[in-house]
Amino acid sequence: MSALIDYTLHLADNALILGQRNSEWCGHGPILEQDxxxxxxxxxxxGQSRSLYQYAVQxxxxxxxxxxxxxxxxxxxxxxxxxxEQPNGDWAQTMLRQFLFSSYQFYLYKYLQGNTxxxxxxxxxxxxxxxxxxxxxxxxxVIRLGDGTEESRNRMLTAIDELWRYxxxxxxxxxxxxxxxxxxxxxxxxxxxxxxxxxxxxxLPFPEKVFMQTGGKAGTHTEQLGYxxxxxxxxxxxxxxxxx
Amino acid sequence: MKxxxxxxxxxxxxxxxxxxIKDPEIPVLSIVDLGIVREIKIQSPPPEDGGxxxxxxxxxxxxxxxxMIAAAIKIEMATLGFKKVKVTHVISPAWTTDxxxxxxxxxxKEYGIAxxxxxxxxxxxxxxxxxxxxxxxxxxxxxxxxxxEFGSTACKALYxxxxxxxxxxxxxxx
Numbered sequence: 001m002s003a004l005i006d007y008t009l010h011l012a013d014n015a016l017i018l019g020q021r022n023s024e025w026c027g028h029g030p031i032l033e034q035d036x037x038x039x040x041x042x043x044x045x046x047g048q049s050r051s052l053y054q055y056a057v058q059x060x061x062x063x064x065x066x067x068x069x070x071x072x073x074x075x076x077x078x079x080x081x082x083x084x085e086q087p088n089g090d091w092a093q094t095m096l097r098q099f100l101f102s103s104y105q106f107y108l109y110k111y112l113q114g115n116t117x118x119x120x121x122x123x124x125x126x127x128x129x130x131x132x133x134x135x136x137x138x139x140x141x142v143i144r145l146g147d148g149t150e151e152s153r154n155r156m157l158t159a160i161d162e163l164w165r166y167x168x169x170x171x172x173x174x175x176x177x178x179x180x181x182x183x184x185x186x187x188x189x190x191x192x193x194x195x196x197x198x199x200x201x202x203x204l205p206f207p208e209k210v211f212m213q214t215g216g217k218a219g220t221h222t223e224q225l226g227y228x229x230x231x232x233x234x235x236x237x238x239x240x241x242x243x244x
Numbered sequence: 245m246k247x248x249x250x251x252x253x254x255x256x257x258x259x260x261x262x263x264x265i266k267d268p269e270i271p272v273l274s275i276v277d278l279g280i281v282r283e284i285k286i287q288s289p290p291p292e293d294g295g296x297x298x299x300x301x302x303x304x305x306x307x308x309x310x311x312m313i314a315a316a317i318k319i320e321m322a323t324l325g326f327k328k329v330k331v332t333h334v335i336s337p338a339w340t341t342d343x344x345x346x347x348x349x350x351x352x353k354e355y356g357i358a359x360x361x362x363x364x365x366x367x368x369x370x371x372x373x374x375x376x377x378x379x380x381x382x383x384x385x386x387x388x389x390x391x392x393e394f395g396s397t398a399c400k401a402l403y404x405x406x407x408x409x410x411x412x413x414x415x416x417x418x
Contacts, residue, residue: 033392033402040394047306051335122336126305129338129418130398137393139371201371 003179004117005059006079009069010176010217011120012052013080016070017225018101019045020232021088030091037137041098044130051123058119071236075225079174082216083166085224092145092155096163099138100195104170106135107190111183139198146202153203160207168212177217253324258284258296261324265316268309269397272355275313278303279343282334296321297330301339303418304398341417353381358403358414378414380405390414 022042029035053066083101088094109131112124145152171188199206215221235242262281263274275281280300287295298317302310314331321329341360349359358381375390385407393416395402401416 033394036396036402037392037394040398043306043308043398044304045306047302047304051305122334126335126338130304133393136371143371198371
């Protein structure tokens, strides 16, 4: 049971933190339509995290609420992978992060649809429809920028340098994933194929093996997460229980 | 019990009542038109003033209207004397635009939002797929193009008509 709680929180934290990151673009997108697109994706991700937190609350049955899980846990208690907490950087970096993560979420949710846990399966089935949009949209941006101008291509190459080292962690099982038999090896094959295909179309090099940063799934984060949480949690920390 | 008889209720009465509840973001559509009411469960005989459960499903997981809709259902049901109505959320099977009523599609179009096409055309993961052909709700032209696949709410995409030049929302297939 405790593995299922941890795993549910891990899935929820991934969605919440990336949703929060993307929402920083609100009002700052390169053009209005893309500003709306990235914030729509935020909304989907935060919606997914709500479903997952609500389930975690049921499982924990210790008086936690979906709000207390999102707003009152500290960095060490967050189990999101490092990739989603990385800064937005420029549009290229945000697009690449979204693409790398949506590819992962797409195959993961596809796989989790068949999970024996009926609630996880239902959330995966529902979310997959949304993630399909995110994946298509972000893939197109990676191709557009990678195979675009010299400037956009250089920015995409820099983004790969910045983010690639956080992709290995996605496929290294945390204890709760091992206990729940989450088949990360097949996911990795599907993810590799997808990412290779899109990068090839974008005329971008598929990166060589590099040292991969890990720790997020177990609560050891990069320095970025604390800043995200101080934004995200400020109101509930300063005015406990505030509503509007 | 004295008022037991008056609380006997037919399921169709509840459906009719729910047809009065509008989606807060698209006020021409009722929650029944949208297909988000999945089931009405009535215990027979209804105990006291409870025994009714309305099962709803969100269009998108992040739909901010769900809490308002649940509250509106309880308020409407209270007008019939049912003060303890349970509103349950389900997410499986996942909502699809196929569940939108024909009546709902007609109302959407009149309101200026292109309704979802009857058959999904480009809801797949193919990249740079051709724009879905969508009819302009203003001048009925089919010469339209997609501006963005994300619109003013999660369930809509943004299009523009090449003939009358008006931009419009398209309730995208899902």
